[in-house]
Amino acid sequence: MTADSAPLPIAAGVRARLAQVHPIVPWLLVLLALLPLPLVLPNAYTQYVVNVMAINVILAVGLNIVKGFAGQVTVGHIALMAIGAYASAVLSTKLGLPFWAAMPAAMLVAAAAGAMVGIPSLRLEGAYLALATLGLAESVRIFISGTEWLGAAIGFEGIPPPYLGPWALDSHYAYYYVAMPLALLGLYFSFSILRSDIGRAFKSIREDALAAAASGVNVPKYKVIAFVISALYAGCAGSLQAHMAPGFLHPNNYTITEMITLLLMVVFGGIGHIWGGVIGAILVTIIDDLTRDYYEYRMMMFGAVIVLVVIFMPRGLGGIIDDFLVRRRFNVLRGARQTPRTDVHAA
Amino acid sequence: MIDYAIDLCIIGLSVGMVYALVALGISLIFSGLDIVHFAHGEIYMIGAFIGLMLFQKLALPYVPTLLLAVILTGFVGVFIERVFYRRLTRAGGGYTVAGMGMVIVGFGMSIVLQNVAFLIWGPKPFPFPVPFGRPIELGNLALPMSYVWIVVTALTLMAALHLVLRKTMIGLAIRAVAHNKDIAYLSGVNVPLMISTIFGIACALGAAAGVLIAPINYVQVQMGVGILIKAFAAAVVGGFGSLPGAVLGGLLVGVVESLGAGFISGTYKDIYAFVLLIVVLMVKPSGILGVAAKVKA
Structure with a gap:
């Protein structure tokens, strides 16, 4: 439903090529790409x-x-x-x-x-x-x-x-x-x-x-x-x-504080959405680090974000990404099928 | 030895009364709304702080302080329910995905309330000095008056709750809502109003517990974290959603904890309630007074 969508929004041609190789190859490429990361980090x-x-x-x-x-x-x-x-x-x-x-x-x-x-x-x-x-x-x-x-x-x-x-x-x-x-x-x-x-x-x-x-x-x-x-x-x-x-x-x-932070990663990223969880973990770690000096406000903000995300965005970031992908694929399909009528529903 | 055990039991019973009050609130919300309120410990903490403010800043006597704190916190609870929880409960409570959302929202709300209180009152524990007078001598036991106050007030509140639920129209409406919201609605009960009322009463009970325990313990921002698990343990041990069960469970948790701290080790005092909870969940998940069928309130 949510989680088993395509791995990353990569171009269709590349995806078709990747489908021919072993599924672990893209992962090895990502690993290679991430290897030199310490060289570019400032400290x-x-x-x-x-x-x-x-x-x-x-x-x-x-x-x-x-x-x-x-x-x-x-x-x-x-x-x-x-x-x-x-x-x-x-x-x-x-x-x-x-x-x-x-x-x-x-x-x-x-x-x-x-x-x-x-x-x-x-x-x-x-x-x-x-x-x-x-x-x-x-x-x-x-x-x-x-x-x-x-x-x-x-x-x-x-x-x-x-x-x-x-x-x-x-x-x-x-x-x-x-x-x-x-x-x-x-x-x-x-x-x-x-x-x-x-x-x-x-x-x-x-x-x-x-x-x-x-x-x-x-x-x-x-x-x-x-x-x-x-x-x-x-x-x-x-x-x-x-x-x-x-x-x-x-x-x-x-403590419960750490549990809330962990919960925020998953909830914000979208419960049941793997990439959403990864994005949530990365974002929350960055925010957690940037707001280190505002300890008391930070936890209040995290709690508030959890409450608001569950109320207004129950599928989290992953849900938004999925919606975006589905809508784009739908638009592509519709564009391919209805080329003469692009003037009506161009958007 | 026996004296010591009796002493521990008395302390356990009176602290258990406080747990029972919080557990009553949690159980009431569960039976009325089918949700578990994870921020109830913070309501208890806010109740204690409101009581402290009334007691120190306005210099009110203890009993008006208690009543006012209870009423004010009740309104805080209604506010939280109306503004935040209503959106989720409208979508349907219970154990499903909406229930998971409710658990997470309650968790987030608890951290928000805790940090709001931290911003207002700071991390320092505040004493709540109430001149209760000399302890009562019972044989060779000296029973501090604060414990007597807890027991008397808690019993009064429980009796009042029982009377309201059983003898008044509002109580009947609340029980109808707890039983079946749709049929209650069809019978002319104002269900949204009753849900707010349930929440208000539950939060008021939590505040009463906070103001009652304050003269014995300090009032501090962290006080809600520990009581949440103990009150949950009490509610589950007695049978979730059953109000007499919540009282029984609260007393049981209080006594077990007190005896465990006295005879086994005081370091792990906060774990005994949880051990009791796990044992009951393993042996009889519906609790001592709980019934398998969904008959509530």
Whole structure:
């Protein structure tokens, strides 16, 4: 309906040519195009913001899977990120695992937590699920800030950066080459998931769980799968956040404020629209950074934008983009069919 | 040991009364409008601040402060409902996509209200000193008067709500709206007005809870975040949409939390309510007094 439209508004000829090559080729081209980005960025701080952007894209894409595709109202996604981040931190500092082992392990831990969030979703719907996930998120944060060996309220410090052979990827520039490919990979997988039978099952559950069950979709199974997949994304984002340059985690990074920011990315971009979510994540990260000095006004603005977007623009940016594409395609078709009458409906 | 437990139970019951008031509001909105109001914690916070302003700036005595704060916050609630929520509820509430929109809007509204309050009153916690007099001696327990006030006021408000819902025409109309909006409309009930009334009453109850807890805790901008989850836990434990259930759930949450903080660990005090919530959701999602069929109010 919304999400599975054409990837990017590229010219029809190029699209026809791309259809002949393997679907991963355009992604590799994008990867190549994004590789020299650190060269044009003015300073390390901008690079840091770009890395945060990549992490937020992973997070928003993951949230979109459970919220947009499968239609499950979860507001505790930030807790899964916290679990991933702290799991990765503990594994790499206490057990001495390298980043490349700690990150998949942290993703698995987050996925287990995601399954535990998903199991209540089998019995709970809508608002109840929102409550349960909100409660879980707050509990995780309170647990972290009350537990000594997780750094309690002081924070968890000394998380090592990833090593590539002898090189420590401890600068923001080097970290970009970890975060950006992972973000693209996540994006690629989310399209694959959406196109697969799992994605179709998610969408059928979103539209009508009862009808989906009647058509042979194993609703409980796919609900849990949706939560697990989105938790994998959140765990990956959390792990990336943990190992980024200062190597420092604080429970206050996972409050309701952060959840609102994350929610804004998905809502503003359009729930259930992958590219919308990506654009939302990038825009919100930029705005978040530009308005850093106006902390109190910023959260008020974010909240107000969420309220107004849901009321007046329920499909978000993605909806606007879709409408634009559909209208353009329609106009092209009409123009091709009715060439003699262009004077009447020229616009 | 037993004394200590009784002490904890008494504290838990009186704090539970406050949870019950907030939970009543949430349950009332749910039963009337089929939506979950995620900004109710902030209504409670704003009620407490309005009470504080009346108490300090206008130097009113406690009881008029309570009443005025309750009425003013009720109107704040009606305003929010009319201006923002009406557009969504008109499209149909419930669990569907409109329900998800409502959850998100409530979330956004809560952050907006919190930051508006932050701009007005700042991050500092304010004391709310009410001279209640000496604690009551019960055997070897000393019961502070503020707890007695909470219990008495909360019980009065609950009784008043019960009487309004059961004995007056407005109460009948509210219950009709909660049961079926279309049929209520056909029977001549002014449904939009009743929805506003429900919202106003719910917000007034939240404000009462805020003003009641203020003399024990401080009044601060963050106070709405914690109570939201506890009140939700209370509402769900008792059975969502059931008003006696909300009261029972509130008391249960208060006692469990108080006993947990006293006997297990005070650090994780805020988690016990959630554990109770999860257990109830797993075992009996409809809650203690909830019924599987959709009979409400």
